[in-house]
Amino acid sequence: MSGVISLRDLTKRYGDKVVVDRLSVELAPGKVTGFLGPNGAGKSTTMRMVLGLDRPTAGRALVDGKPYAELSHPMRRVGALLDAKAVHPGHTARTHLTAMARSNGVPLRRVDEVLETVGLTEVAGHRAGKFSLGMGQRLGIAGALLGDPEILMFDEPVNGLDPDGVRWIRGLMRSLAAEGRTVFVSSHLMSEMQDTADQLVVIGKGRLIADAPVADVIEGSSLTAVRVRTPQAAELEQQLLVAGMCVEDRGGDELIVSGGALDRVGGVAHQAGVRINELSQREASLEQAYMELTASSVEFGTPSQADGPPADGMDEKERV
Numbered sequence: 001m002s003g004v005i006s007l008r009d010l011t012k013r014y015g016d017k018v019v020v021d022r023l024s025v026e027l028a029p030g031k032v033t034g035f036l037g038p039n040g041a042g043k044s045t046t047m048r049m050v051l052g053l054d055r056p057t058a059g060r061a062l063v064d065g066k067p068y069a070e071l072s073h074p075m076r077r078v079g080a081l082l083d084a085k086a087v088h089p090g091h092t093a094r095t096h097l098t099a100m101a102r103s104n105g106v107p108l109r110r111v112d113e114v115l116e117t118v119g120l121t122e123v124a125g126h127r128a129g130k131f132s133l134g135m136g137q138r139l140g141i142a143g144a145l146l147g148d149p150e151i152l153m154f155d156e157p158v159n160g161l162d163p164d165g166v167r168w169i170r171g172l173m174r175s176l177a178a179e180g181r182t183v184f185v186s187s188h189l190m191s192e193m194q195d196t197a198d199q200l201v202v203i204g205k206g207r208l209i210a211d212a213p214v215a216d217v218i219e220g221s222s223l224t225a226v227r228v229r230t231p232q233a234a235e236l237e238q239q240l241l242v243a244g245m246c247v248e249d250r251g252g253d254e255l256i257v258s259g260g261a262l263d264r265v266g267g268v269a270h271q272a273g274v275r276i277n278e279l280s281q282r283e284a285s286l287e288q289a290y291m292e293l294t295a296s297s298v299e300f301g302t303p304s305q306a307d308g309p310p311a312d313g314m315d316e317k318e319r320v
């Protein structure tokens with residue numbers, strides 16, 4: 001299988017500060033893997049090490065088993081958007097991409113192809129210095145796609161894009177993964193990642209917090225729960241506790257159950273002969289799950305971010 005990024009005990013220290021701390025993950029092709037973590041968590045540094053732009057202090061970052069520097073045609077293996085502003089402002093979109101193609105042995109026909117893909121054909125002769133933030137991002141993405149690589153890494157690609165641009169990026173990443181490519185993307189936009197990513201790698205203070213499918217991360221949130229309404233609440237609560245689930249008695253006929261899926265809760269009720277008036281799933285958002293996971297890793301958090309309720313307006317009473 002090609003297109004695999006492997007991080008093995010990857011570590012980066014700046015002076016006394018450990019910025020990436022023994023990170024071990026493997027990114028598989030055919031998936032969009034979202035790379036999440038608070039500001040300063042080490043996401044960009046990790047991506048820079050994959051690209052050979054920063055040297056690991058210890059451990060390894062490998063592309064199909066080799067460090068980036070040892071790849072024979074690196075641009076045809078890995079395409080990256082790290083900093084969209086890293087384009088000479090006097091160059092046009094076309095001259096910028098042509099120079100990149102020439103110096104990397106990429107066929108020149110790719111220039112027009114990628115300009116078309118990112119929607120910049122009409123402005124290909126305009127100077128990059130005059131581009132809006134969104135156009136600059138699109139040009140950066142065109143550069144990443146130029147070598148038709150099997151691995152794509154995007155560091156916060158939706159930065160500065162309008163809703164139309166955000167939707168376009170989502171479609172692009174999904175289609176790149178559907179073609180069997182490895183897509184590794186960092187973002188702070190949780191709703192976007194919930195819709196786009198298959199897998200998530202979450203880090204905090206350089207350490208791995210989670211490496212799991214999006215659905216599993218959401219399911220792991222304490223806010224993902226089952227709501228039950230029954231006239232026999234006390235009786236059902238007892239049976240659910242025996243079955244090892246956590247139950248919050250909301251008073252009246254309502255119970256909130258975590259640690260058990262909808263069908264398990266229904267099964268316990270059925271076995272106990274308890275009448276059910278409502279059985280519904282309450283699913284946490286990725287943002288809520290993420291806030292719980294990273295609460296203790298926020299480096300520059302404000303009380304409302306790190307310690308307060310999730311940023312969804314749900315008050316403490318509402319929480320499970």
Ligand SMILES: Nc1ncnc2c1ncn2[C@@H]1O[C@H](COP(=O)(O)OP(=O)(O)OP(=O)(O)O)[C@@H](O)[C@H]1O
Nearest residue numbers: 014015019037038039040041042043044045046188
């Ligand atoms: N060249 C450097 N010298 C010293 N410290 C650095 C250097 N580059 C990065 N750092 C530090 O490493 C830490 C991780 O930075 P990094 O940019 O990788 O985080 P990030 O997760 O990408 O953050 P953000 O979400 O804010 O972009 C930060 O504390 C940063 O100040």
